[in-house]
Amino acid sequence: MDFQLDRKIGNNFQSATTKEWLVTNGIGGYSCGTLTGVLTRSYHGLLIASLQPPVARTLLLTKLDETVSYQGKIYELATNVWADGTIAPQGYLQIESFAVEGTTPIWQYKFADATLSKKIWMKQGENTTYIQYHYQQGHEPLILALKALVNYRSHHHVTIDQSNYLITHNSDNSLKIQANLDSPCLYLYGLNDHQIQSHYLGGEIEKNLLRTANPELQTYLSWSIANIWYLDFALAVETYRGLKDQENHLLAGIGEITLNVGETVTIIASDQPITEKTIAYQYSQHRQRERELIELFTRTKSKRKTPLNRPSTGLKEKANEIPAWLEHLICRADQFIVDRNLTDNQQGKTIIAGYPWFTDWGRDTMIALTGLTISTGRYGIAKEILLTFAKYIDRGMLPNVFPDGNNRPEYNTIDATLWYFEAIRQYYHATNDRDFLTQIYPVLQEIIDWHIKGTRHGIKLDGDGLIYGGESGVQLTWMDAKAGDWVVTPRIGKTIEINALWYNALIFMINHGEIIGQSTQQYQQLAKLTQSSFHKFWYAEGEYCYDVIDSPLVNSGNDRSFRPNQIFAVALPQDIEHSQALFSLSQQKSIVDQVTEKLVTPYGLRSLASDHPDYIGIYQGDRISRDASYHQGTVWSWLIGYFVQSHLAVYQNPKLACSFLLSMVKHIEDSCIGSISEIFDGDRPFHYRGCFSQAWSVAEMIRSYLVCLK
Template identity: 25%
Template sequence: MSYLKFDKSLMINLEQSLPKEILRTNKSGAYHCTTIVDCNTRKQHGLLVIPIPELDSDNHVLLSSLDETVIQHGAPFNLGLHKYQGNCYSPNGHKYIREFTCESVPQTIYRVGGVVLTKEKVFISHENRILIKYTLVDAHSETTLQFRPFLAFRNANALCVENQNIDQSYELAENGISYSLYPGYPRLYMQFSKPVTFTFGPYWNKGIEYIKDQERGYEYKEDLYVPGYFELPIKKGESIIFSAGIGEIKPRSLNALYAREIKNRTFRSSFFNSLKNSAQQFYIKRGKDNYLLAGYPWFKVRARDTFIALPGCTLAIGDKEMFEKIMATAEKAIRHFMKTGEKDTTIQEIDEPDIILWCIWALQQYAKEISLTECSEKYGKLIDEMIDYIMKGHHPNLFLHENGLLYSNGKDQIISWMNSTLYGRPLIPRSGYLVEFNALWYNALKFVASLPVNSEKTGRIEKLEALAEKSGMSFKDMFLNDCGYLFDYVDGNFADWSVRPNMLFALSTEFSPLDKTQRKTALDVVTRELLTPKGIRTLSPKSHGYNPTYAGSQEERDKAYHQGSTRPWLMGAYADAYLKVFGLSGVSFLERMLIGFEEEMSNNCIGTISELFDGNPPFMGRGAISFAPNVGEILRILNLLKKYNHL
């Protein structure tokens, strides 16, 4: 039985099937994303969505969808599905679906009378090409397949309307055609593994609606260009492959290409394997550089998300090589920033004050998973340079004060992961001494002092240890309050009493400025007020401004983004803290907490974890459909628990 399987009763019920999405990527920035019934519900959905650097830094939808029609005895049965005004769905192809599975590749099984047809999709690694394999499993009479491509050729964050600027001319390709609707776009080659007839009959399919965009208060209606249709016969037992890519391909090579790509798949046959598959989808290779995308479908490469997600998305699935490749690219960007103050063109937000601290944390995870010695040999110099960069006050917004603590100005600009804004200003103006900045700083000082590369530098170690001791004492004086938990930030005479998850990093890091009793007391507050089945709330329900539901207009969602909504990635710090306090006795509790995330393998975007969840039941998944820090940290927890279970 497939781990991810959906039967007829669910597939034909659009209330149940439309919220479930499927994502495939090529590990170079391109992707295919839609719902499990192949009805696009977001403007970012599409069969072939690719980056076009010549145009901009965004993704672009070339081929929005492909409507298949089964023809027998002259009667057409259209398998497509689109939403139009008045909650009208057409052509209602979902009623023919008998089953959808997604263990190796997404497979849909259709039954139309005596016809049983399967459809499987594969995205080719590091190539802007998707293959769709159709197999006629059963048929009692002659069968013809017809295909209508819906072309967009637009930015993935925009919408298309009928216009006279398109280029309707097409060029013949072997077993297909190619199109480029607008200047600057590459040609889209649509080809089949066997000869096909193309009938030119252009029209605009008008008024397609995207319900997810409508829910979020965005423009949601689109017109798509349909140039005509392809038609070919298919025999019982025969398979044909459709290819959509930006380069022409030899049709005779499609079967071998499809088979080769299938071999490289991680079967989503378990919770771990589903997350492993999802983690690998965030890998991005551009030339010689390797990156970790923050999430799909609209996130780009972001520095903080990279370092938070990296250990789980690589080391926790046994991919040390990919950790080192992505870190090598990030190291170049960090060194360039420290030397020149210039931002990186690909890795966003590398100039924010906590990025270096998160980078050291990620390298510390490498030391724990691989070895301290190897980490010291490979990254010791970089870590030393980053520590010195902070200690010498070279960062434009990270200041080491006499009390040993780090100070940043966040009144007028975003400086932490709590980055929601309203009218261009921070919604949560965290400024001054931030609790996670200084927890990570204390941990970094102790970690650097422990590196073998510094073992013979007596003066260096003494200086680091002395600074760490001063920082630790000041940390307790600054952040510990009379209620047993930690202030979120302190600036002058103001201390923020809000119960937020940032205190977790003082409880979870390898080196903590707090003793075990202090950590347990604060952890009890987090467990009582912030823990949910889907992660850690961004604000306690008892704190002023609690807003748990991330829904409505952009402004309404911004106001809830960090005011009570839940983040799965914070479970990584929570698990670390819990095991440090309770040891082996805490393993079973954490395993039970992970049940809520395994449920998500069949919800929202199947096989992965959404960006955030509401803070109150039923804890609905919201935001981006797949988020790297969430996937990475849950994988890191699974890896951690596995080690504890083998003690």
């Protein structure tokens, strides 16, 4: 289940520096960086703590720059790039290999005849990062020195300050670091094998943390306080994004330890003092949790009667085995599921939309929920998320931006609420949880009622049974880029995917209302009217669908821009009782064929056809430039899932449909190793952009793969 990269990749500076790793803690905090250790983003750091889970993410520990003294020579293992372009030190040349085990990044450094490994993981539920060094082989002791570079800022910003921090030694030889008296603390510990064992309170200790050698031969890591600023780190990705691209970090202290062959030292960075109970946290527990997730997926898949010995789809798989890439995505799926404190002092669950910078969004959560939780067998988590969001439904709408502290939720989304129906449908289909259906059905009835009579932002059911929505200055659909007061793709009117989702919601209300004995006559009438009016979306001359109809922004009222949103009218709903196809089979085929020709790329679908005058093929530049291209040609990986589903509906060829996922499997070895990026350039070579690990991208890869196997 490992991804392994050898010295050839690791020593290629440009290639290795674009590859990133990510570990998370289940409450919104994370640790991430590049394979070489070079900082290229403001979001890179060993401990980005979530101080108000799952938000208020704050950089505390930036990095540990390692130096090894061995056989009388000094070997730098760290790598930094400075504002003048200098690369110093150049420790990437010592990287023998890099691997990802589950979600854990593992390096092997080779110098002379010695090998030192490093791995990084976090504790679930705490802002605590573990950085473990193991002296694997050599002929004499080595001295490992670690420069602890720290900071205190939002992960969105950069630091130019050079004020001294408050740094003290604790009685257990740890460091306590504060930017000021009012800021949270960073605690740094350096624990070797003997210390970990002596503080352990019971249970089985992971084998590689045990020492059988004489404890008297061991040396404790000692810290010396520095309080010196290192200036002008260069952030290459922020340069590309048109943002502040230089930063200063404080060298808080230097830790040093002598290791004999076979010995291990673990650095623990946390925003809380480490007690005896937490010292014993083992890597084996972390890995066991990931193995259990894969086992749960396997059991769930078996119960769904999706055989493992099906015909090969060509996606690096063997009979009766889960493909290695899928195991990685199952582990990555867990990284997006986080705790959220609710307004009634209870704890709920939500989904981080993407790392490193997104929080939890209503739309992203509902789209990603099926692939992240239901497809992986985590039904309890799915239910908890659905109930969490139910608490915030207001005037028939789910919040787009989830409430954070005392901030009021923002209800500026037309589709999050309709995706909520689909998420509930998928949950019930997997669980037959009638009690939940009975509980949630009145909530859904209220949502339908609000859409009929009209709610915020001009969202209302028109006389033809189609949903109209939008007003000046507000972005409501998933194509929601906005720079200042400029809404790039306003899409005011009747949008095609919104109405496909509306019809899908009505069919849900009919089928599931009958299950619990509710009258569904109103929904049957509405569904019939919606279905009969859907022909208005058909652009006969082009033999595809208008993206928006009855729009005040277009002279004819109908927007002929060729966009991917029409695939949802083919993909939803499918094989559901009481549903009727929204278009004829020949029309569906024309949609799928033209989308294949004009929008499909190896990594998802373009958001706009390249022959459109507003098409922008490269996503780059400052925020305004990037927002201008965000939905005007940029490729979105999550769309591949519903394209595969629509292709399968038309051609009934699972192997052919699944073939569109092939390049995405290869992408899992790029960017954030083991995950899938948010977006890609619309032009070749389709470089990955945006968040390097996106919830709905991972979710749709899992879900659509399983759809192909049914």
